[in-house]
Every structure is written in C-alpha cells, then in structure tokens.
Amino acid sequence: MTSTTYTPQPLYGGAIKGLIPKGWLDASNLRQIPDHQELYLSPTTLSTLIYEINEYVPDNTSQETLSKHGDLFASASAATSQNNQDRETLDKAAILYHILDIHDNDNISKDTIRFTAPITSVGSRPGTGPGRVYTGRVELGSDKDAVICSFVVVRLEEQGSDLVVWGNVPVKEFASRGDPEGLRAEEGVVGGVVEGLVGSNGDDGLVVVEWDLFG
Numbered sequence: 001m002t003s004t005t006y007t008p009q010p011l012y013g014g015a016i017k018g019l020i021p022k023g024w025l026d027a028s029n030l031r032q033i034p035d036h037q038e039l040y041l042s043p044t045t046l047s048t049l050i051y052e053i054n055e056y057v058p059d060n061t062s063q064e065t066l067s068k069h070g071d072l073f074a075s076a077s078a079a080t081s082q083n084n085q086d087r088e089t090l091d092k093a094a095i096l097y098h099i100l101d102i103h104d105n106d107n108i109s110k111d112t113i114r115f116t117a118p119i120t121s122v123g124s125r126p127g128t129g130p131g132r133v134y135t136g137r138v139e140l141g142s143d144k145d146a147v148i149c150s151f152v153v154v155r156l157e158e159q160g161s162d163l164v165v166w167g168n169v170p171v172k173e174f175a176s177r178g179d180p181e182g183l184r185a186e187e188g189v190v191g192g193v194v195e196g197l198v199g200s201n202g203d204d205g206l207v208v209v210e211w212d213l214f215g
Helices: 059-068 070-077 087-102 171-175 180-199
Strands: 006-011 016-021 037-041 048-055 113-121 132-140 147-156 161-170
Touching (some): 006 180, 059 070, 070 113, 087 147, 132 180, 171 180
Antiparallel strands (some): 006 016, 037 048, 147 161
C-alpha cells in the first residue's frame, strides 16, 4: 500500500463498511447520487472512487459474454482457453460484463480495454461472508484519453447482487501536464484502496454489516 492514509467509511447508511483515501469528498454532499452507488472524489484531481451494488450477473449472461468476447476474456483472465466453464471462469466473465457496461465507447477491443492486472480470484474473506472476491486493473479508452480503473468485485450469489468497487484515474489530467510520476502515484492511491479492502481481516477492509441491505 502507498503512504496515503485510508479512512474507514460507513456506506449505505452503515450497512457496509469500506475505505476511502483520507480527505476524499463524499459526492452526495455536492449532488444527487443513485441509491445503488456511493461516490467519493479526490479533492485535488479528477480521480473517483465508486462503490455500487449491481444485480448479480446470471450464468447465461456470463456464457454469452464469453461467446461474444472470447479474445478479450483471454486478456482479462490471463487464460488461453474458455472451454472449461467452471465457477471461476463464469465469475470472471460476469466481471468482464460489468466492465463492458461502464466502458463508454462503442469500440470494444483489446486496444480500448487493456488489462494491466488480470481478473484474479482472492477467494473469500470474513467481512463479505460467502461472497467470491476478485480484483484486477484495466485501462478503458485510448492513449491519453484512457481511464485507469482498479477494481474489487464481490459476487454475492445468494443475495442476487454483485458488490463492485471502482477506483478511477483519468490519464489525460496527468498527461496534459507531463506528469507521469503523478499518474503513478495516483494509481497507487486507488490501488491502495483495493489492497486495503481485500487484504484486511475481521472488521477491517470491506465488511457487510447488515445483510438485509440486499433483501
């Protein structure tokens, strides 16, 4: 984790506990945010941190994603084959579906969706119960207009939900002022959130406090 301090943050009225970089701003104090999201803003850059609760992607949608985007899935999962559609394969395809959903571009290819860290299973953790937890990092968009996104996805099958955390860093802001070191530092800040959410044990990191939230 970077030297940035991370602050425990109650989400969804305290039903979930998460982390934000110290000093980041709750966007709900500035504008209306959809009920399924919690949005935090860097006070000094255009970077954002989004927690959101999405509908659980069903297996048939995962299989359709595999069929349509096999080459991209291989890049996303560091896989060479999609023939073995086991639980983890279908989970990774579901996560790719979420990424495609936020990709604001009709051009879907390995040139516009580049995985710099593949979707990786980190098993389960006490704070998220039976949820299957995955992490990764992807660049969305082209060149200087890309957004670097570090993410955590918790697949909550029994609750019919996918709990997703996106840490987003716009490249253009740093490229326009010729600041590659600043970009790397900002990547470390949002990457540190991911590390803290999944690397902690017990009551630290990402914790579901009230499971009725998903009812």
